[in-house]
Amino acid sequence: MLTSKDMSEHCGLKSSIIRKDLAQFGACGIKGQGYVVSELTAYLNKILGINNTKDVVLVGAGHLGTAIARYPGFINANFNFIAAFDIDDEKIGSSIGHTHIYSIDTLNKYLEDHKIEVIVLAVPSSAALDIVTKLDSRIVKGILNFTSMVFPGRMNDMYIHNIDLAKELEVISFCMKNCITQKSDD
Amino acid sequence: MLTSKDMSEHCGLKSSIIRKDLAQFGACGIKGQGYVVSELTAYLNKILGINNTKDVVLVGAGHLGTAIARYPGFINANFNFIAAFDIDDEKIGSSIGHTHIYSIDTLNKYLEDHKIEVIVLAVPSSAALDIVTKLDSRIVKGILNFTSMVFPGRMNDMYIHNIDLAKELEVISFCMKNCITQKSDD
DNA sequence: TAGATTGTTAATCGATTAACAATC
DNA sequence: TAGATTGTTAATCGATTAACAATC
Numbered sequence: 440m441l442t443s444k445d446m447s448e449h450c451g452l453k454s455s456i457i458r459k460d461l462a463q464f465g466a467c468g469i470k471g472q473g474y475v476v477s478e479l480t481a482y483l484n485k486i487l488g489i490n491n492t493k494d495v496v497l498v499g500a501g502h503l504g505t506a507i508a509r510y511p512g513f514i515n516a517n518f519n520f521i522a523a524f525d526i527d528d529e530k531i532g533s534s535i536g537h538t539h540i541y542s543i544d545t546l547n548k549y550l551e552d553h554k555i556e557v558i559v560l561a562v563p564s565s566a567a568l569d570i571v572t573k574l575d576s577r578i579v580k581g582i583l584n585f586t587s588m589v590f591p592g593r594m595n596d597m598y599i600h601n602i603d604l605a606k607e608l609e610v611i612s613f614c615m616k617n618c619i620t621q622k623s624d625d
Numbered sequence: 626m627l628t629s630k631d632m633s634e635h636c637g638l639k640s641s642i643i644r645k646d647l648a649q650f651g652a653c654g655i656k657g658q659g660y661v662v663s664e665l666t667a668y669l670n671k672i673l674g675i676n677n678t679k680d681v682v683l684v685g686a687g688h689l690g691t692a693i694a695r696y697p698g699f700i701n702a703n704f705n706f707i708a709a710f711d712i713d714d715e716k717i718g719s720s721i722g723h724t725h726i727y728s729i730d731t732l733n734k735y736l737e738d739h740k741i742e743v744i745v746l747a748v749p750s751s752a753a754l755d756i757v758t759k760l761d762s763r764i765v766k767g768i769l770n771f772t773s774m775v776f777p778g779r780m781n782d783m784y785i786h787n788i789d790l791a792k793e794l795e796v797i798s799f800c801m802k803n804c805i806t807q808k809s810d811d
Numbered sequence: 812t813a814g815a816t817t818g819t820t821a822a823t824c825g826a827t828t829a830a831c832a833a834t835c
Numbered sequence: 836t837a838g839a840t841t842g843t844t845a846a847t848c849g850a851t852t853a854a855c856a857a858t859c
Contacts (some may be wrong), residue, residue: 452851453851453853455851455853455854456850456851456852459852461852462836469858469859470857470858470859471858471859472859475846615841
């Protein structure tokens with residue numbers, strides 16, 4: 440059991456807005472008590488669309504791709520790297536943990552056969568555009584783009600979420616310079 | 626020369642707010658003309674505190690650390706990985722590009738000797754807390770934390786910016802589920 | 812019942828926008 | 836000068852907050 444006040448203390452928001460937002464999504468607290476943790480997490484996962492395990496595919500098995508596939512947070516968020524793809528013959532046939540590495544030439548067929556909706560792109564930026572344009576947007580609906588190539592947020596009917604690691608260092612730099620207390624986003 | 630309208634078309638914000646925000650920071654456009662690109666970038670870099678090259682140190686030279694040090698965006702943002710530190714004897718003595726890898730035991734002395742204000746943390750989460758608590762907060766002012774260990778936004782007098790790669794996949798998942806058009810953040 | 816905390820309202824606050832005088 | 840776009844104002848919009856009746 441968790442109250443809105445508990446949550447507010449953890450994340451630096453006022454308790455009233457936590458109650459309001461949860462109510463907005465229809466989450467059901469118990470008056471005088473708070474929120475049942477198990478119900479709440481299930482509810483939030485459902486809102487985020489991660490209530491059941493989702494298979495995703497890694498494209499690019501270099502250092503960044505390997506780090507991503509091994510990143511512990513993805514497992515907690517119910518994401519499963521079902522396969523990886525690379526252009527390098529040395530890597531094809533090997534594995535990152537339980538994730539097998541296939542030839543990039545077989546990517547589109549794999550996506551179609553396994554109905555993969557989300558891919559994680561960690562190839563050199565020079566290769567990014569070519570891969571993205573060849574994707575079948577009837578199959579792939581979302582791309583998490585770790586390359587420094589910037590794509591529009593939406594292309595065809597695919598969501599593309601651009602991650603810019605350097606931007607985050609700029610945030611720190613700005614905060615240090617201006618003595619801003621960052622909102623902790625626990 | 627760039628107008629607020631040009632910028633608004635690129636990033637999906639209204640031109641009025643671009644003018645307002647730039648004016649707020651004191652950036653100086655030319656009425657009837659727009660903004661001189663070179664002046665504007667210099668100004669924005671100054672605001673972000675990245676107008677001159679800043680040396681940062683990488684802690685953890687595994688896959689993630691290596692990928693980060695090689696990430697092209699950091700160079701553009703004037704960040705220079707002056708050194709890397711790892712616990713693994715195999716890695717110590719070798720390099721990632723021009724970044725030499727030293728023993729983690731020498732980290733704090735190095736930070737002090739070189740007056741390094743920002744470190745990038747890419748060690749296993751189990752090692753994160755120990756490293757952070759041993760840092761000298763009179764020297765280090767900012768930490769970019771790529772581990773899945775979550776730190777408060779501020780500790781002692783150090784800014785800690787937590788990066789959660791998995792969170793980004795949740796964002797995509799949510800957008801796909803709710804057919805939200807993401808704000809592109811070019 | 813008494814105590815506690817939700818869900819919701821109404822009030823406040825801040826951020827976004829449209830519009831336009833200033834001026835290059 | 837005529838055309839264009841800034842910087843800024845005043846109006847709008849939405850998000851945050853405090854407060855409290857409802858109720859577990």
